[in-house]
Amino acid sequence: MAQHFLLNSKAKTLSTLRIARLSDEEAFAFLCELRWGGQEQVVCPKCGVQHKAYFISTRKQWRCKHCKHTFSITSGTIFANHKLPLQTYLYAIALFVNAVKGISACQLSRDLCVQYKTAFALSHKIRESLMVQRALFPLQGEIHIDGTYVHAAPRPKNKKSERVDRRLKANSNPNKRAVLVMRERYSAEETAKNPLCVGAKKTLTFPILSENTDTVKKLATAYIAPNSRIHADENAAYDELMVRYDLHRVNHQKEYRSDEGITNNLAESYFSRFKRMYYGQVHKMSNIYLDNYANEVAYREDTRRLDNFTIFKDITNKCLATSSDNHWKGYWQGHHRQVERLVM
Template sequence: MNYVEYQKKFPTEQTVINHFIQIRYGSSVPHCHLCGGVNRVVPERGRPKFFHCNDCNSSFSVFKDTIFEKSSTDLRDWMFAIHLFLNGKKGISAYQLKREVPVTYKTAWRMLKQIRIAMGNVDKPEFAQTIIEIDETYVGGKPRKENRRKDDDGNPTAKSKRGRGTSKTPVVGVLDRTTKKIHARVAVPNKNGQMLTGKQLLDVLHQVVKGKSTVMTDEFSGYKILAKTEHLHFRIDHTKAFADGFVHTNNVENFWGNVKRGIIGIYHQVSKHYLQSYIDEFCFRHNNRKNENMFDTLLGQCVMKKVVVHSTEPELCAA
């Protein structure tokens, strides 16, 4: 959806409400949240977001249990923020949204955070009897050694380590080569403080992979645990080649490229506390990149399936 289409679709706040009712309830009239009735539900006068059910004599908001529930921001500003966020291939920063929408930085930051929560509000995909690529990447830390700075005497500083063995946060991704759908999770330390173990890799794999599958990995020793499973395991040695016939992890590595470019180029820095929500954002973008109704898909996911505790502390965002 481009800007002209957005203007035609949502000229007033009432059009936003009507469209959301259609997305949430599948009809032009909402269902009562208490009794489920629909025949005697009427809009309340002077409160366009609220409806009254004459069957159980109760009032309810069509935005209850959604990311919009406790927001006083204009609904058209919300729709425009979602429009901008989806049209930016690698996202937009809170400062950029503040320049585009008449809200404060704190409000813009919260809006983007809520949209990311909706992006992650989706059931895990299920990959069965297919070719699976699994790989890990590491987020955070200093630039690579080729970009290291020199000290005051003109001597190169200490080399910046990459990946394993650093304080960077590991993220594990599992991709179905048939559908190109991806599932990615931030790894957390085990009880001994270790990251990243074979058991953790297997846990992420089995969150979405059902039954016996063909699994492609690199030479990381953590994947040796796959020998104890029913999966057919192939490994590619990246010191020799990027691919050996159909044995490669190029698809999931392409996804990591988009994640890294988004974080480095748009957000610059992401804390460990919020990293999973950013990973959910990039998974949603990847899994819906060919979905022409991505806007409405995201609106449907704005209805929360569980209570989410929100933080009010802003994080660093790119200008």
């Protein structure tokens, strides 16, 4: 029996201990290499010109020869105006990468020895970089689509006589939300070329109010190419997809896999990891940040066959490529996100 990829030594190329032991110069050089390819030719975040700027060695900063703007390695990125050492941010990303089912802000605050609010903002900045950099191109080929609910039921009363029927819509939790997932499968040709290209190829997630026909039709039209093969369950919300797509159904009340081989397993495997992060790690997801959590799991699923150092470099690159002008700018001054990202 072949060894599972994650048990292979080639999959374990990142050591958090090694990252934690980086010196100031090593951490600085590593970020320069990822962002600009070195310390010689840098790009001014203000005017965008790549050149050999004046380097202020005492402050680890550059001064642009064109616009005279002074900038650092994190200027214009999601870590702009940072207060922690660079090693701390790299170590936080390494912990984030190796926690395959997610990491809570409480655990991150203990590992980094920082306040909870610092760890919460830092972990969400990493999630925001994954959100900004995701590609929303139309999916094609075989697509598995499904939805799951979070915060579905209110906490029952202590006394049985005071409990209500939680199946009724009137007694449902007002914070109840759904996450719709679409997953494209690798084609047989791609799998033949690379044995690691199996299962899901690309995952898109959308926080919605409910799994209904209008929302499903709207999202499918926007993000799935016409005439694609769609696998869905028996939910009536997917009935109208048969007009534009090759729709196949599996009735989960009777079976997980139909006699014709129809399954919805790619979507179910996503929900498996999502619920493990929900119940086993973070324990609580605010609806305001539900899209960040859902997209984080989508990213982890899409990169599950990559070694962890490659994922580490990719996430660090995404953080350096994400503009400082985002929803987490001014978090310490109380500028918190107030509105949910919902697809209506």
